[in-house]
Amino acid sequence: MNAPLALTLSERASLVAKVAGQFADDVDRQGRFPQEAIDTMRAQRLLGIQIPLDLGGEAASFAQIAEICTTLGQACASSAMIFAMHHIKCSSLVEHAEGNPWQTAFMKRVASEQLLLASATTEGGIGGNLRNSICAIEVDGENCRLEKDATVISYAQYADAILITSRAHKDAAPSDQVMTVFVKGQYTLEKTQDWDTLGMRGTRSDGFIFKGEAPACQILPKPFAEIAAHSMLAASHILWSGVWYGIAVDAVVRAQSFVRAAARKSAGQMPPGALRLAEVANLLQLVRSNVVAALSAYEEAKLDGDKLSSFGFSVTMNNVKIASSETIIDIINQAMLICGIMGYKNGTPYSLGRHLRDAHSARLMISNDRILGNTSTMLLVHKLDTRLLG
Numbered sequence: 001m002n003a004p005l006a007l008t009l010s011e012r013a014s015l016v017a018k019v020a021g022q023f024a025d026d027v028d029r030q031g032r033f034p035q036e037a038i039d040t041m042r043a044q045r046l047l048g049i050q051i052p053l054d055l056g057g058e059a060a061s062f063a064q065i066a067e068i069c070t071t072l073g074q075a076c077a078s079s080a081m082i083f084a085m086h087h088i089k090c091s092s093l094v095e096h097a098e099g100n101p102w103q104t105a106f107m108k109r110v111a112s113e114q115l116l117l118a119s120a121t122t123e124g125g126i127g128g129n130l131r132n133s134i135c136a137i138e139v140d141g142e143n144c145r146l147e148k149d150a151t152v153i154s155y156a157q158y159a160d161a162i163l164i165t166s167r168a169h170k171d172a173a174p175s176d177q178v179m180t181v182f183v184k185g186q187y188t189l190e191k192t193q194d195w196d197t198l199g200m201r202g203t204r205s206d207g208f209i210f211k212g213e214a215p216a217c218q219i220l221p222k223p224f225a226e227i228a229a230h231s232m233l234a235a236s237h238i239l240w241s242g243v244w245y246g247i248a249v250d251a252v253v254r255a256q257s258f259v260r261a262a263a264r265k266s267a268g269q270m271p272p273g274a275l276r277l278a279e280v281a282n283l284l285q286l287v288r289s290n291v292v293a294a295l296s297a298y299e300e301a302k303l304d305g306d307k308l309s310s311f312g313f314s315v316t317m318n319n320v321k322i323a324s325s326e327t328i329i330d331i332i333n334q335a336m337l338i339c340g341i342m343g344y345k346n347g348t349p350y351s352l353g354r355h356l357r358d359a360h361s362a363r364l365m366i367s368n369d370r371i372l373g374n375t376s377t378m379l380l381v382h383k384l385d386t387r388l389l390g
Helices: 009-030 037-044 062-073 077-096 103-115 224-265 274-301 311-340 353-359 369-379
Strands: 117-120 139-141 141-152 161-167 179-185 187-193 203-214
Touching: 009 037, 009 062, 009 117, 009 179, 009 353, 037 077, 037 141, 062 077, 062 224, 077 103, 077 117, 077 141, 077 161, 077 224, 117 141, 139 179, 141 161, 141 179, 141 187, 141 274, 161 203, 179 203, 179 224, 224 274, 224 311, 224 353, 274 311, 311 369
Parallel strands: 117 161
Antiparallel strands: 139 141, 141 203, 161 179, 187 203
């Protein structure tokens, strides 16, 4: 079990990516959970890397986790997204458990047993507005109970625990929310919707009626509004963008290989796609710069609760998500034009159909229209930072 730790995080991620890439097309074709990739993540002990050192983890930074998201994204977008979503939930525990004994012990389990964490924030009747809930947790003495119509729970049937949002009590306002950890065996899942989608097919984001009962100490002590603002916003938009950047990187690498092969056959003539390749490399650099800037902004803000809760920080993180999710589609479209019919066809070294379909999910994971609406409201009162450097 300790052997993988002799390797660097990058080396361990590359081993997972190699396995994920071998099964990516089959995962996509069958719409199945990428079990081989997740098993290899566990073998390489990547699921616990964010957990603090004193709890058995490796205290990996967001930058290190985002880099792994990019590595995995180049091989299998579904595997990469599952890894990202797991670590978004890890961030909620690491940043907000506040010494809670049960949650401290649970983080030790995440690291030692390589538990896979899932999220249930969407709900029938509220759409994708994760900052509102209809369902309410019921606390009865030392126990709590919850029933939720969760329209999407990614990889729910394969997770070891689900972190789920609800109103804090039956009389609470929709925005007065808490997040609770339910571990496998403490809940049941009644499937209501099947995940048969254009892309990201391996995440298995089915819908369920969730029914859970657990000790009330498994409710995170911080209000969900604070968890969302102080860790989930940045974690989601940065780690998702890392995945999307990885998808785009692989598309551009395939386009570059196509142009190089064409150049070798053209007796010194510039292949038709060469100039377009230069243009798409520019767009790829913009996405990379966007994610790197977001990481820097988060590192600067994470020790300052006021800054994390500020409109300025929210606008910055929202812009990261919007820019990354929009630009990667342009990149992959351009790569498809470079590769032509060989990119359009499945089963060639230059195939880009899976990349394009997976990339179209990016604008829908928290709808860009919803994010732009929130940003426009904040910009009514927030003064833009016009400095080049922070």
